[in-house]
Every structure is written in structure tokens, then in C-alpha cells.
Amino acid sequence: MDELVRAVEATLFAAGEPMSAEQISAHLGGANVRDALAELAAHYEGRGVHLVERGKRWHFQTAADLAHLLRREKEEVRRLSRAATEVLAIVAYHEPVSRAEIEAIRGVQTAKGTLDVLMEAGWVRIVGRREVPGRPVIYATTPDFLIHFGLASRRDLPGIDELRAAGLLDPVEDALAEAMETAGEAESAEAPEQEESAD
């Protein structure tokens, strides 16, 4: 391999920025580097790296068709936190629902980040604003939510009585469970109208 070609190759490889033929030449003691540049460009054609000339200055760059290799997305599977799961459940059962309403139901403040996570996951989206003072943003679930959880529609979400029958509720006092049952039934029956009337 020609020594000058090697020298040009190494110079351009190590250079911190693109170099003109004159700069390369000056760097290599005044040699004429045109032929060497042409030979290198031809050699790298079709390889994973190309020698390209941009505005009279030369540099190596990754082949355009491999650019996707430089930026890769890596998916990390992460379990939804307990708080986020609760918020998601509340949105699913009560949608559309504002953050203040979610907080009222959970009995604790809901960090903004929790809703962001659910939106990042693609399960919750903003569907508008409630026409009450402050015009709070209201949230609802997305079609992706139904797909992910294998639900044909939101009506497939089990009612409280079913939850208890399935043993999904923590053991509680009979009176409490009884009260909840009544409340739950009333709620599931009234829920749609209630939401609308709240507007």
C-alpha cells in the first residue's frame, strides 16, 4: 500500500475536524495528496465508513445506510409502580377524570410524574378540560390500554362485587365490605351519568 495513502488515511482518521487537501498536504510536508484522497475515497466506497468531501474538506463518516446503527433505541421493561397502577385503575374506572378527582379518590396527592409515566406508556391521554373553574385537564384511557390489558371495552372491567368474589379485596370488616358493596353497586350503575352531570 502506498505510504502517502496510508499517511493521509491516518491523518484524516486522527483529525479532530474535516481537513482540506491543502491542510493535509501541509501536514504531510507538502506532498500532493489529491490522488491519495481519490484512492482512499474509492477504497472506502461500499464499506461501513466512507471518506467524503464536504465543502472542499474531507472527513470519514459512517455510511449513510448504517446511520441507524449510531442511534439505537433500547427498550427497558419496567414494572408500573404501585401508585401508577392505582392511578391507572382510577382513570380506567372513572374516566374522564381530572387530577383533583384522582387525588380525591386515592386520598393522597398524585405526583405529576405518575400521570406522565402513564402517558409515556401510552395508556392514558389528555382528552380535554373540564368546564369548571380552573378548567382542569381531564384524562382517559387509550385504545392501547384496552389492547395491553386484553379488554374488549371498559365495560369488561370487573365491578367491586366481582372483585370481592374473586378474593381481590383485602379482608375487611363485614360492615365495611357490606357498605362498599352497596356503594360500589350504586357507583357502577350511576357512574356514566354522574360523570356527565359533573361537566
Add this chain to the structure above:
Amino acid sequence: MDELVRAVEATLFAAGEPMSAEQISAHLGGANVRDALAELAAHYEGRGVHLVERGKRWHFQTAADLAHLLRREKEEVRRLSRAATEVLAIVAYHEPVSRAEIEAIRGVQTAKGTLDVLMEAGWVRIVGRREVPGRPVIYATTPDFLIHFGLASRRDLPGIDELRAAGLLDPVEDALAEAMETAGEAESAEAPEQEESAD
């Protein structure tokens, strides 16, 4: 040209630092890149840029024989004091090694700062403690050390095989014991009856 070879070439050209075969593979969706690496290394042999393996990690670098062309505009690398170079050599050839062991070889106290300089350069690191009274910290070289000095592995350390064969990496005590034994044998050769009775 093989697409995988192109992809490996592009990845290593673009990478900011050396990559192991596993890292390259992970970046390229799990492909087996060993053959591609070998092919690339062979292709670049003799060119102005080489593909080299240092401590199981691969990177491109300019050919060593072109150093005179490239050096002039580059900053001179950090000059190490004589003490620091000696300490570095002792760590590299004896690792893992405690400060007391370094001092035993050099015959002088080693300033804490000397080891700090080597750790700051990224060539030496603490790898644990020796389980002897006082539990002294022990030092070893880093992957960056191999990269900087162009060593594929510690086995490439200049003259390490000869030093080991000559027993020069063994502690003085061991060598002394061995030498005394040899001397004893030589002596006993002169007085065979004594030696046999001692057996």
C-alpha cells in the same frame, strides 16, 4: 462486502471508546461478530489505520509507524516522574500488589501522591484488600492501561515471560530460600554422607 462486517466497521469507527465483542454484538442485535472482527483486523493490517484488540476490547487507531507524522500537532502525553513509572511497572508486573510490596521492591517509601497520579491517569485502581493483618489495599492496572500502552493483555507486557522465568517477579524471600537451598545442595555434594544421613 458483507453487511455484518460493514456494520461492525461503522460501529467501531463511530464508537467513542473501545468495545468488547459482546458490546458490539449487543449493539447489532445479537449478531456473532467474531469473524467480522477478524476479517476487519486482517483488512486493516498494513493500512494507515489498524483495528486492535486491547484487553478484550476493540478499537481503531493509527498505525504506530506513522507516529512521526501525527505527533507534531498532538499534545504530548503526560510525563510521568521516574518514581511513577517505576511504581506503574511494579503494579503491572506484580499485580495485585500492596503499597508495602511496592516499597519493598523500590527500597524507598512511595509517596501517596505517586499512586494517586497513576489512579488519576486511569491506569491503576484499587482492587481490594489483602487478607493479612492490617488488610492493606491492593492495586492493579486497568483496561485503560492496556489501551494506552498498546497491550492486548498483561501477557504482552514487555519481557514478562523472561522475568517470570528468571524468578524476578517472585518475592526476595522465596528467591533467597531457593538460592540457599541450591547452595546447600552444592555444599552437600561435597559432603554426601552428611546429606544422606539428614534425609
Add this chain to the structure above:
Amino acid sequence: MSGDTLIDGPAITLPEDDWQGIGTAASEDAALYLELDGWEGPLDLLLDLARRQKVDLRRISILDLVDQYLTYIERAEALRLELAADYLVMAAWLAYLKSALLLPRDEQEEPSAEELALRLQLRLQRLAAMRDAAARLMGRDRLGRDVFARGAPEGLRVDRKNKWQCDWFALVQAYGQVKARTQPVVHMVRDRMVMTLDSALARVSSMLGVTLDWMELGEFLPAHADPRLRRSAMASSFVAALELARLGKAELRQDEVFGPLHLRGIKA
């Protein structure tokens, strides 16, 4: 560095010309000084002297080496130079070693002078080996000095994207737990007809006053009461019967286990 070590040439004349450790003072002011900092301690100086023997370190003459060291230190003292303590300690030790080496072998103490000399020799070999290794290491093609990585790598970016995981069960359970946690606790006791113990006592004792015959407990209950009231009345009347018996106002009879309970009043 040895190059920094300055000493006036004529003042200390060492046997060989290729002396590496000591240079000639650049200035003519005749200020003689010896910079022992040029060596990293006595062992370093000894190694320098040993190398001047121009033989393999395995074959150096320890006696010659000791002599050279002691000469060096004596001259330094003659020049009234301050010597670091460790150089003097080494000098004293070497003087001892020399005298021991000169003794007939039988008179030597343990450890023998030969062993001490050998130990010194081994140490010098090891230091020399590491010094050479360091020089060879530094002379390699070093990244950033002799070989160069790509000047402007594009860099590989891995954008991490979270894929959130949650299942139906967790979702539904979470909702159930929110409900269980936040539902106001309402304890409702239904209005129930009961017969209190007081009223049972009054009723039973007044009915006992009417007749002296044995009466079964059931006969004391309200005849057409609601079944739930009857259960309450039965319990209260039983406790009332026990209370009246305790007070000596009535006596109880039960003919068999779980059989009907009879009671009658006792005349005061």
C-alpha cells in the same frame, strides 16, 4: 533524575568515566554540592553503582559495591553535605556487612553474611528488572503519543426507552385496594326488636308469682312475637331464670341434657 544531580567533577572522582548518577556542575562558582535526591534512596544509588561494575547483576561483587558506596558517602561527608538519614543507615549496615564478609565463615553469625549479601543482590536485581520494564513500557507505542484514536468519532447513542409493564390483575387489585382504603367506614346496625334483660327479669318473676307449678322456659316468651324477638326473648329469659335462681326466688329443673328447662317460684 540523574541528570539533575550536580557535583563538582574533581571533588569526587569516581573510578569510571561513564558515571551516570552524577554530573558536572554547570556553574564555575565551585559551590560543591551533592544532590542525593537524584537517587530514590540508597538502594537506587547502590543499583547505580552496581551497574557500573558492568557485569550481570547476578555476578556483581558485593564487596566492591560496598566499598564504592562507603567511599561515596565518606566523600559526601568530607564535603560536609547533609546526608539523608537512610543513606547513613545503609552505610552503617554495609560497613557491618563488609566486616562480616571478611570474617572466616565459621565465625559468622546467623544470618550469615553471605545470606545478607545475597539478599541485597536479589533486591538489586528486582529493582533493576522493574526499572528496565518501566523503560520498555514507556517506550511502547502509546495511545495519544504514537498512535491515535479517531479524532472525531460520531459516537454511539443508545436511547433508553421504557416499556411499562402492568397486568389486568394488578390493575383491578389496585382499584379494589383504593376503594377499600378510601371508602368511608359506615357501620350500620339495623333496628332490631330485642327483649332486654331487665324486662325479661320483670316478666319472668311476675309470671312465677302467679303459679307454683313447674313451667317450661318457652312458656314465659311472648306468644305471637316475631321470630327474631323470640330468639332475643329466649336468651334474656334464660339469663333471667339463672339470675332468679341465684337470688333464691326460683328453682330450676332439667330432666335430660338439652332437654326442656323448667322453673317454678319459691315462696318467700
